[in-house]
Amino acid sequence: MGKPTGFLEFDRAKPQRRPVGERLKDYREYDLPWPADLLAQQGARCMDCGVPTCHGETGCPLGNLIPDWNDLVYRGNWERAIEELHRTNNFPDVTGRVCPAPCEDACILGINADPVTIKAIEKAIVNRAWEEGWVKPRPAHTQTWKRVAVVGSGPAGLAGAQQLARLGHQVTVFEKSDRPGGLLTYGIPGFKMERYIVTRRVEQMRAEGVVFVLGTEVGRDLSVKELRGSFDAVLLAGGAQQARGLEPDVEGRDLKGIHPAMDFLPQQNRRDLGEAVPAGEAILAAGKRVLILGGGDTGADCLGTSHRQGAREVHQFEILPQPAKLRYSSSHEEGGVRRWSVLAKGFQADSTGHVKALQGVELEWLPPEAPGGRPRMREVPGTAFSQPVDLVLLAMGFLGPRKEGLLADLGVTFNARGAVARDESYLTSAPGVFVAGDMTRGASLVVWAIWEGREAARNIHRYLVRNGA
Numbered sequence: 001m002g003k004p005t006g007f008l009e010f011d012r013a014k015p016q017r018r019p020v021g022e023r024l025k026d027y028r029e030y031d032l033p034w035p036a037d038l039l040a041q042q043g044a045r046c047m048d049c050g051v052p053t054c055h056g057e058t059g060c061p062l063g064n065l066i067p068d069w070n071d072l073v074y075r076g077n078w079e080r081a082i083e084e085l086h087r088t089n090n091f092p093d094v095t096g097r098v099c100p101a102p103c104e105d106a107c108i109l110g111i112n113a114d115p116v117t118i119k120a121i122e123k124a125i126v127n128r129a130w131e132e133g134w135v136k137p138r139p140a141h142t143q144t145w146k147r148v149a150v151v152g153s154g155p156a157g158l159a160g161a162q163q164l165a166r167l168g169h170q171v172t173v174f175e176k177s178d179r180p181g182g183l184l185t186y187g188i189p190g191f192k193m194e195r196y197i198v199t200r201r202v203e204q205m206r207a208e209g210v211v212f213v214l215g216t217e218v219g220r221d222l223s224v225k226e227l228r229g230s231f232d233a234v235l236l237a238g239g240a241q242q243a244r245g246l247e248p249d250v251e252g253r254d255l256k257g258i259h260p261a262m263d264f265l266p267q268q269n270r271r272d273l274g275e276a277v278p279a280g281e282a283i284l285a286a287g288k289r290v291l292i293l294g295g296g297d298t299g300a301d302c303l304g305t306s307h308r309q310g311a312r313e314v315h316q317f318e319i320l321p322q323p324a325k326l327r328y329s330s331s332h333e334e335g336g337v338r339r340w341s342v343l344a345k346g347f348q349a350d351s352t353g354h355v356k357a358l359q360g361v362e363l364e365w366l367p368p369e370a371p372g373g374r375p376r377m378r379e380v381p382g383t384a385f386s387q388p389v390d391l392v393l394l395a396m397g398f399l400g401p402r403k404e405g406l407l408a409d410l411g412v413t414f415n416a417r418g419a420v421a422r423d424e425s426y427l428t429s430a431p432g433v434f435v436a437g438d439m440t441r442g443a444s445l446v447v448w449a450i451w452e453g454r455e456a457a458r459n460i461h462r463y464l465v466r467n468g469a
Contacts (some may be wrong), residue, residue, distance in 0.1 A: 002044065002071050002074045002075050003044040003074060006041070006043075006044030006045050006046070006047075006074070007044075007045045007046070007047050007109055007113070007116075009044075010041045010042070010044060010045050011114065012042070012045065012113075012114035012115070012116070012117055013034075013038055013041070013042055013117060015031055015032075015034070015117075015120055016031070016032040016034070017030045017031055017032060017330065017333075018030050018031075018032060020333060020334050020335075023191065023334075024307055024308055024334060025308075026191075026308075027189060027190035027191050027194075027268070027272050027308060028190065028191065028194060029097070029190070029191060029192070029193065029194055030191050030192075030330050031123075033124070033127070034120060034124055036076075039073055039120070039121055039124050040073060040074050040076065041074075042073075042116065042117045042120065042121060043069075043070040043071060043072075043073035043074035043116075043121055044074045045070075045109065045116050045117075046066070046067050046070035046071065046074075046109075046116050047108060047109055048067045048071065049067070049108045052066065052067050052108075053106040053107070053108060054066045054067070054103040054104075054106050054107050054108075054116075054118060055103065056106065058102070058105075058106045059102055059103045059105075059106035059107075060102060060103040060106075060447055061445075061447050061448050061451045062088045062089050062095075062447050062450060062451050062454075063088050064085070064088050064089055064103070064122075065084050065085075065087060065088060066103060066116075066118055068084045069081040069084045069085050069121070069122075069125060070116065070118070070121060072084065073121055073124070073125065078125060078128050078129070078132070079129075079132070079134055081125045082125050082126060082128070082129035082134055082135070085122065085125050085126065089447075089450065090158070090159045090162050090163070090201075090450060090453075090454070091155065091158070091159065091201055091450060092122050092123075092125065092126040093123070093126040093127070093130070093197050093201070094155065094184060094193065094197060094198075094201075094446060094450075095122065095446055095447055095450070096119055096120075096122040096123030096124075096125075096126060097123060097192060097193040097197070098188055098192055098193055098446055099119065099445060099446050099447050100297070100327075100445065101118060101119040102445070102447075103118045103119070104116065104117075104118050104119060130200070135204065136204075137204050137205075137207035137208045138166055138208060139165070139166070139207065139208045139209055140165065140166055140167060140168035140169075140208075140209070141168075142168050143168045143169075143170070144167070144168045144169050144170075144464065145170065146169050146170065146232045146233070146464045147169070147170045147172070147230065147231045147232050147233075148161075148164050148169050148170070148171050148172070148231060148232065148233045148234070148235065148460060148464075149172050149173075149174060149218075149227055149230070149231040149233075149234045149235070150164075150171060150172070150173045150174070150234075150235045150237060151174050151218050151227075151234065151235065151236050151237060151238055151406065152173075152174075152175065152182060152236065152237035152238035152239060152437075152439070153173050153174075153175040153180040153181055153182050153212065153237075154181070154182030154183055154184060154237060154238075154239050154437065154438075154449060155182070155184060155437065155446050155449040155450050155453065156237040156239075156436040156437025156438070156439075156449040156450065156452050156453035156456075157173060157182065157235065157237030157238075157436075157437070157453060158173075158180070158181075158184075158201065158202075158205065158453070159449070159450040159451075159453030159454050159457070160235050160237060160436055160453035160454065160456050160457040160460075161173050161205065161210050161235075161453075161457075162205050162208065162210065163453070163454050163457035163458070164235075164457045164460060164461065165205065165208045165209045165210045166208060167457070167461050169460075169461070169464065170209070170211075171209070171210045171211065172210075172211045172212075172213060172231070173210060173211065173212050173213065174213050174216050174217075174218050174222065175212065175213070175214050175215075175216070176215070176216065176217035176218075176221075177214065177215070178214055178215050178275075179214065179273070180198070180202050180212050180214065181195075181198040181202070182239060183239065184197075184198045184446075185198050185269065186265075186266040186269050186270070187262060187265055187266060187269070187298075187301075188265075188269075188301065189265065189268065189269070189301050189304060189305050190269065190272050191304055191308070191330070192301070192304075192330075195269075195272065195273060217405070217406075218406050219405035219406030219407075219408075219409050220405060223409070224406065224409035224410055228432075232432065232464060232467070233432050233433075233434065233460050233463060233464060234432060234433045234434065235434045235435070235436060235453075235456055235457070235460060236406075236407075236410075236412075236420060236428070236433065236434065236435040236436070236439055236440075237435070237436050237437050237439060237453060237456075238401060238402075238406070238439050239401065239437060239438045239439055240398040240399070240400050240401055240419070240438035240439060240442055240443045241262075241398070241401060241402050242398060242399045242400055242401065242402050243260045243261070243262055243394065243396075243397075243398055243399070244394075244396040244397045244398060244399050245260070245394060245396075246258075246293075246344065246394065250344060250345065250346055250347070251345075251346030251347065251359075252346050252347030252348060252349060252355065253347065255347050255349050255353060255354065255355040256349075256352070256353050256354040256355065257354045257355040257389075257390060257391050257392060258347065258355055258392040258394070259283050259391075259392070259393060259394065260393075260394050261292075261294070261298050261299070261301070261302050261393050261394060261395035262298075263283060264283045264302060264305070264393050265298075265301055265302065265305060267281075267282065267283055268305050268308075268309070283391070284309055285305070285306035285309040285310070285311040285314075285391055286309045286310040286311065287310060287311070287312050288311055288312055288390035288391045289311075289312050289313050289315075289388055289389050289390045289391070290302075290306045290311045290312075290313070290314045290315070290389070290390070290391045290392075290393065291314075291315050291316075291317065291358055291387060291389040291391070291392045291393070292306075292314065292315070292316040292317070292392075292393045292395055293317055293344060293392065293393070293394050293395060293396055294316075294317075294318065294394065294395030294396040294397065295316060295317075295318030295320070295338070295340070296395065296397065297329070298395040298397075299316055299318075299393075299395035300316075300329040300331045300332065301331070301395075302393045302395050303316055303329075303331040303332065303334075303336050304329075304330065304331030304334060306336075306393075307331065307334045307335060307336070311391075312390075313336075313337075314335065314336040314337070315336065315337045315338075315339065315387060315389075316336055316337070316338050316339070317339050317340075317342040317344070317360070318338070318339070318340045318341075318342065319341070319342065319343055319363065319377075320340065320341070320365075321340050321341045321363075321365050322340040322341070341362055341363040341364070341365065341377075342360050342361070342362060342363065343360060343361050343362075343363050343377070343379065344358055344359075344360055345359045345360055345361055345384075346358075346359045347359065347389075347392070348386075354390075355389055355390070355391075355392055356388065356389065356390070357386050357387060357388050357389060358386070358387040358389055358392070359384070359385075359386055360384070360385055360386075360387060361379045361380070361383055361384045361385070362379070362380045362383035362385075363377045363378065363379060363380065364377070364378045364379075364380050365377055365378075366378060397443055398438070398442075398443040399418060400414075400417065400418040400419045400439075400442060401418075401419065401420060401438075401439045403418075407420065410428075410430045410433060411429070411430055412428040412429050412430050412433065412435075413428070413429040415440075417442055419439065419440050419441065419442050420435045420439050420440045421440070422434070422435050422440050425459040425462075425463075426440075426452070426455060426456040426459050426460075427459070427463070432463070434456045434459065434460050434463075435456070436449070436452035436453045436455070436456035437449040437452050437453060440452070
C-alpha cells in the first residue's frame with residue numbers, strides 16, 4: 001500500500017459527465033475521462049484491507065485483484081495494472097462500464113465513509129491500456145486440435161471462448177444475430193457502452209484463433225446432430241432470453257403499443273450500427289407518453305433511450321417498494337418520473353385497439369406471514385388511478401432460457417427455476433455439453449457471466465484432457 005493514510009486525506013471524487021442537454025442529442029458514452037492525478041488520489045484511498053471484501057463473496061465474483069491495481073495506479077504503474085486486471089477479467093472495458101459495481105458496495109471503507117471509486121479506476125486502466133497498445137492478442141503456443149463449439153456470444157460465451165482458445169483448443173462461436181456480442185451488442189445502449197468496445201475484443205479473439213459463425217441459430221439453421229458430430233465439447237451460453245410478461249389477468253395486456261423492452265432496445269442499437277429497421281416494425285418513443293414497467297437496469301436503459309428519441313414524457317413504475325439505498329443511473333439524471341409500489345391492473349384501448357391508458361393501484365407491502373417467507377402485497381384502498389400512455393415498455397426481468405429448439409433437441413434437464421441444470425463442473429445432463437452464464441444461473445450481472453464462462457472453460461479443458469487432448 002503506497003499511501004497508508006490516503007483514505008483519510010482524500011474524499012471520493014464524483015465522475016464527470018457530459019451535460020444532459022448535450023448527451024441527449026446522441027448515443028455516445030456520457031462519462032468524461034478522469035485526470036491521471038485524480039485517479040492516483042482515488043487509488044490511494046484503498047486501505048489494502050487484511051480481508052479485502054471487495055473481491056470476496058459479497059464483492060466481485062471474478063476475484064479481481066482490486067487492492068493491487070488500485071495501488072499500482074497510485075504509483076503510476078499503469079502497464080502492470082492492466083496485467084493484474086486481465087489476470088482475472090477478460091473484458092474489464094465491459095465491466096468498467098456496465099457492471100453495477102458490487103465491489104464498491106462491499107468496500108470496507110464504505111462502512112463509515114464513501115467507498116473507493118473501483119469502477120472508475122478499472123475503466124481508466126483498460127482505456128489507458130488500449131491507448132498505449134498494451135492489449136494484444138495472446139494466441140496459444142501449442143494446439144490440442146480438440147474442437148469446441150460455443151453457442152452464444154454474450155459475455156459468458158466470449159469469456160469461455162477466449163479462455164479455451166488460449167489453452168490451445170479450436171473454438172467456434174455460433175451466434176444467431178448478424179454481429180457477435182449478444183446483449184453487449186444489441187441490448188446495452190450506446191450511451192452506456194459504445195459498440196467499438198465489443199468489436200475490438202472480438203477482433204482480438206479472432207487474432208487468437210476464435211472463429212465466429214454469425215446469423216446461425218443452432219437447433220434451426222444447424223442441427224444438434226451436426227453440432228455434436230463436429231465438436232468434441234459444447235458450451236451453451238445463450239443467456240436467459242425468455243422475458244417476464246404481464247400476468248394473464250391483466251386486462252388489455254395484448255394491446256398495440258405494449259412491447260417487451262428487448263424488442264425496443266435492440267432496434268435503436270441496430271440504427272446506431274447503420275442497420276435498417278423496417279418501418280412497420282419500428283418501436284419509437286418520439287412524441288409519445290411512455291410508461292416503463294420495471295425499475296431495474298433494463299428499465300433505466302429504456303428511460304435513457306426514450307429521452308434520446310424525443311419522448312413527450314416518461315414514467316417508470318416498479319411493483320416493489322422504494323429501496324432504502326436508492327440507485328440513480330445516468331438516465332434518471334436526464335428526467336422522467338419514478339414511482340414504487342405500483343401494480344398494473346389493466347390497460348385501456350382507443351378506437352384503433354392501441355393502448356391509451358394504464359389502470360393502476362398503489363400497494364402496501366406487509367411482513368411475511370411466517371419466518372423465511374416472502375413479503376406480502378396488499379392494494380391500498382382509494383389509490384386506484386389512470387395513467388395516460390401511448391407506449392408501454394415491459395422491463396420486468398427474465399424467466400430463463402428458451403427451451404424449444406436447441407435445449408429440447410439436446411435433451412438437457414432443467415432445475416427448479418427453469419434454468420439449465422449443471423453439476424459443479426458446469427456439465428449438463430448431456431455428455432460433453434457444458435453451460436455457463438444466464439442460461440444456467442438466471443438473469444444476473446455481467447461479472448457473473450464472465451466468471452462462469454471462465455470456469456466452464458477450465459472444466460471443459462480438464463474434460464478434453466481426460467479424453468485424450
